[in-house]
Amino acid sequence: MxxxxxxxxxxxxxxxxxxxxxxxxxxxxxxxxxxxxxxxxxxxxxxxxxxxxxxxxxxxxxxxxxxxxxxxxxxxxxxxxxxxxxxxxxxxxxxxxxxxxxxxxxxxxxxxxxxxxxxxxxxxxxxRIPCAQDFFSFLLTKEAANMEREQQLTLWFNIGVAIQKLHAAQVYHSDLNCHNILLDNTRKVWLIDFDKCERRVGQTSPWKNENLNRLKRSLEKERSLHPSFDWHDIQWQALIQGYNDYTQSVPHFTPS
The missing domain is CATH 3.30.200 (Phosphorylase Kinase; domain 1)
Incomplete structure (x- = not known):
């Protein structure tokens, strides 16, 4: 470049x-x-x-x-x-x-x-990421509702991996929410909207948990506003597992 x-x-x-x-x-x-x-x-x-x-x-x-x-x-x-x-x-x-x-x-x-x-x-x-939609919009679709359980959990796991990649690079996202996560037509996860974001120091800094909590609050808010916006604790647990288990080789997620 x-x-x-x-x-x-x-x-x-x-x-x-x-x-x-x-x-x-x-x-x-x-x-x-x-x-x-x-x-x-x-x-x-x-x-x-x-x-x-x-x-x-x-x-x-x-x-x-x-x-x-x-x-x-x-x-x-x-x-x-x-x-x-x-x-x-x-x-x-x-x-x-x-x-x-x-x-x-x-x-x-x-x-x-x-x-x-x-x-x-x-x-x-x-x-512009081709053929992409934000995670909020995706969770309102019939495609999301009809996904097999293993596919659902793997998707949430991969979102956790994407966030961990960001945090491993010490990047703080000032507005990590379900609208700023994109899925392309291969279901690859992308993160967007880095206005007022920055690189920070500290491998175990509180801001990393704050990022995750902000994302969870956005999901909870949308679930309270939209009856068809369906997600459950087990999916969030898959996201946290992806976040915690991430290595450079990216492990395969096998749901229990």
Missing amino acids: TIQQRHAKNRYYIWNNHVLSAVEPHYFSPTFWQQKNSIVGSSKGRNTAYFIDYEELQMVLRRYYRGGFVGKIFTDQFFLAPAHKSRAVQEFQLLQWMHEQGLPVPQPYAAFYERSGLFYRASILIE
Whole structure:
């Protein structure tokens, strides 16, 4: 991977030169991609992410927005910080490092920072995992409900393995929940949304358990809201077994 950087007046770009030969401001505008009929979908939460198919690239475009009360006033504006400390560039660099380590995360393509007075705005383009859906959506499907018990437990085990890979690399995920876990059409597990995430020290630090507890709370919350969102303690136990048993060779999970 060759990473390129460019400074312009009040603007900064960083991108993967193996994917994009150059970047321009309009690459980070949904309107530009709409005019090219390249937007094939979107994911709406606090931040809208646009799914883009352009030539041979499948990408996700995400702009950074504030949350909470402050976000109602400043929306996508952040108090001024150097480009390398902006949320977009930090997420790009963390994703780049994780991708180079072989972790199950999407590849970063480009990030954009623009200064305006005492504020900055930022966006990021990342790889879109083909034919993927988030774990929350998957658990609502008939496919999930009709899976054999061994298949179910193996899937949960593999999610535990993916999280342990992240933690073994000392990566803290600030919002590990069932929406930020993806399954592709081979049921490979991917982890996404690394805004405000970072590498931390401490092999047995409390933040690792806090990550797992946050994920469990998200599952419990969705189960309380959606009657068809069906999971049980034995599945969570399989996830914890995958997390605890992970080695570089990744053991085979055989449910009892």
